[in-house]
Amino acid sequence: MTKRSQRNEMSQQMSRRTLLGSLAMATAGTLGATAVNASAGERPAGRPTRKTVRDRLWIFAVLPGGDNDSLERGNVRGGSRMTPAEGAFWLNVPNLLLIRSNNEPPLPDAQERRAKTRFQQYAISFQPLDRVVWSVVGSGGKGGMSELSPVLELAKEFPNFAGIYLDDFIIDARRRADGRVAGRPALQPDELKRAREQMKAVGRPLDVWVTLYTHEINPSRKIAAPGFRGCEPPLAGFLDLFDVLTLWTWNSDEIPLLEENLAALEKIAPRNARIALGMYIWDFHNRKPVPMELMKRQCELGLQWLKEKRIHDMIFLANTVLDVGLPSAEFSRQWIARVGTEPL
Numbered sequence: 525m526t527k528r529s530q531r532n533e534m535s536q537q538m539s540r541r542t543l544l545g546s547l548a549m550a551t552a553g554t555l556g557a558t559a560v561n562a563s564a565g566e567r568p569a570g571r572p573t574r575k576t577v578r579d580r581l582w583i584f585a586v587l588p589g590g591d592n593d594s595l596e597r598g599n600v601r602g603g604s605r606m607t608p609a610e611g612a613f614w615l616n617v618p619n620l621l622l623i624r625s626n627n628e629p630p631l632p633d634a635q636e637r638r639a640k641t642r643f644q645q646y647a648i649s650f651q652p653l654d655r656v657v658w659s660v661v662g663s664g665g666k667g668g669m670s671e672l673s674p675v676l677e678l679a680k681e682f683p684n685f686a687g688i689y690l691d692d693f694i695i696d697a698r699r700r701a702d703g704r705v706a707g708r709p710a711l712q713p714d715e716l717k718r719a720r721e722q723m724k725a726v727g728r729p730l731d732v733w734v735t736l737y738t739h740e741i742n743p744s745r746k747i748a749a750p751g752f753r754g755c756e757p758p759l760a761g762f763l764d765l766f767d768v769l770t771l772w773t774w775n776s777d778e779i780p781l782l783e784e785n786l787a788a789l790e791k792i793a794p795r796n797a798r799i800a801l802g803m804y805i806w807d808f809h810n811r812k813p814v815p816m817e818l819m820k821r822q823c824e825l826g827l828q829w830l831k832e833k834r835i836h837d838m839i840f841l842a843n844t845v846l847d848v849g850l851p852s853a854e855f856s857r858q859w860i861a862r863v864g865t866e867p868l
Contacts, residue, residue, distance in 0.1 A: 578864035579654070580830060581617040583608070584802065584841035586663060587628035591806065591844040598811035604844045609649040611843025615857055616864065618654040621733070621839065622646060623691050624662035624671070632674050643674060647682045655686040657733055660719070661710040665695035669715055672722060679726045687731035687767070688723070694740055694755045706754035713757065716765040731767035735802070738773050738781070742788035747778050750809070760792040769793055770839060772802035775809040779818040782825055786834065798836035801826045805852045806845040819852040823859050830868060 574580070585608030592603035612620050629642035640648070650656045658675045661667045672688070679685035690710060697707035711719065716732070723730045739745060741759070743752045763769065771789050773779055789799060803822050807814050814822075829835040846853045 574654075575867055576864060577827065577830060577866045577868060578616070578860065579618065580837045580868065581615075581860060581864070582619040582621055582655075582800070582837055582839040583612050583615055583617050583843060584621045584623065584839050585611055585843045586623050586625040587844075589844065590625050590628070590663075591808075591842065594806065594808050594811060595845065595848060598806075600848050600850075602848070604847050606843045606847040607649070608646070608843050609653075611846050612650075612653060614846055615840060615860055617840070617860065619656070619837075620650055620653050621657045621659075621689050622650070623659045623689060624667060626663070631671065632677075643678055644681070647678050647685075651682065651684065653684055656682070656684050657687040657689045657731070658685065659689040659691055661690040661693060663691055665692040665710045668711060669719065672719055676723065676726055679730060685726075685730070687733055688719070689733045689735075690766075691735045693734050693736070694753060694759075697753050704754055705751060706756050708756055709759075709762075713762040713765060716762065720765065732765065733768040733770060733800070734766045735770055735772060736789065738771065738778060738785040738788075741771075741792065742785050744788070745778070745781065745785070747775065747781065750774055763792060763797060764794040766797060768798045768800055768837070770800040770802045773804070773822070776804065776807040776814045776818050777810070779814075779822050782822060786829070790834070799834070800837035800839055801829065801835050802839045802841060803856075804841050805850060805856055806841075813850040814852045816851055816855060819855050820859075823856070827863055827866075 588605050588607050589603050595601075595603060606614070608620060608622055612618070629646050632641040632643050635641045647656070658678060659667065660669075660671045660675055662671075675688055693710050694707040695710050697705055699705050720732065723732075736759070737750075737753075739750045740753050740755065743754075745752065769789060771786060773782065773785070778785070786799070786801075793799060801822070803819075803826065804814055805819070806812075823838075826835065826838040830838065840856055846857075
C-alpha cells in the first residue's frame with residue numbers, strides 16, 4: 525500500500541469514527557431527553573399520529589401462562605410462557621391492555637422493600653409501546669375501586685398510560701323470579717362517576733374501557749350458548765360513563781352473527797362512545813383454536829368497520845395463546861403484517 529493510500533485509509537477511518545461518535549452522542553441526547561420527559565410525567569415526543577390500521581390494534585394481555593388450564597383441557601399440552609410485552613412484540617402491535625388475573629401482578633401494597641413494585645416492573649416493560657390501558661376490574665370481574673388508586677399512580681409515572689379497563693363487567697349473574705338471568709355491574713354507576721373524577725388528578729385525559737359480550741347486549745341472538753345475561757340496573761342506562769365499549773364473541777360459532785351483534789351494540793351505544801372489536805384467537809367456550817375461516821372473517825370485518833368508522837380499534841386476545849402453535853395465532857400475525865400499514 526502506498527503512503528498516499530495509507531493516508532486516505534486513515535482519513536476514512538477517522539471520518540467513520542467521527543460520524544459514529546456524533547451519532548452516539550445524538551442518540552444518547554435523544555434518549556436522555558426522553559427519559560427526562562417521561563420522569564416528569566410528560567408524553568415523549570415522536571409518538572405516531574395513528575393514521576394506519578396498526579395504530580388501532582391492541583393486544584389483550586394477562587400473566588404468562590394464565591390460560592394454560594384452558595389450553596390443557598383442549599389438548600394443547602405444555603402451556604405458554606409468553607409475557608404481555610412479548611405478545612405485543614410478536615404480533616407487532618403498538619398498544620396493550622393489561623388485565624390483572626389470579627392476583628398477578630400483585631397490588632403494590634406491602635412491596636416497599638422492592639426496588640420497583642411488580643406494577644412498575646410490568647409498566648417498565650411496556651414503555652416502548654404507544655398506549656397502555658390497565659385493569660381496575662380484572663379477569664372474572666375481580667377488583668374494583670380499591671384498585672383505582674395504584675393504577676392512577678402508575679399513570680402519573682408512565683406517560684403512555686391511556687386509561688383503565690373494566691373486564692368481565694357483569695358479575696353475580698343468577699336467574700330472577702321472572703325467569704330472566706341477570707347480574708350486576710362490577711362498579712355501580714355512582715362508583716364510575718367517582719372514578720372518572722379521580723382520574724382527572726392524572727392531569728391528562730384517560731379513557732374508561734369496558735368488556736361487553738354479545739350475550740350481554742343482544743337478547744335476540746339466535747344461538748343457545750351462552751344464554752343472554754342481563755344487568756340490573758340496565759347497561760343502556762349508564763353506557764355514557766364509558767369511553768370505549770369492547771365487543772367480544774365468547775363462542776366462535778357466533779362469529780357469523782357479528783354484523784347483527786355490532787348493530788345491537790350500536791343501537792344502545794352513546795353517540796360519543798368508541799367501539800372496539802375484541803377477537804379471540806383461542807375459543808374458550810369450545811376449548812379449541814378459533815377455526816381459520818372464522819378468524820379470517822372477524823379480521824376482515826374488523827378492517828372493513830375500521831375503514832367505515834363503525835369501530836375505532838381491534839383487540840387480539842391474548843399473549844397466553846400465541847406460542848403454542850395455534851394456526852389462528854400465526855394467521856393473526858401475518859394478517860397484521862399484511863394490512864398494518866394501510867391508511868385510515
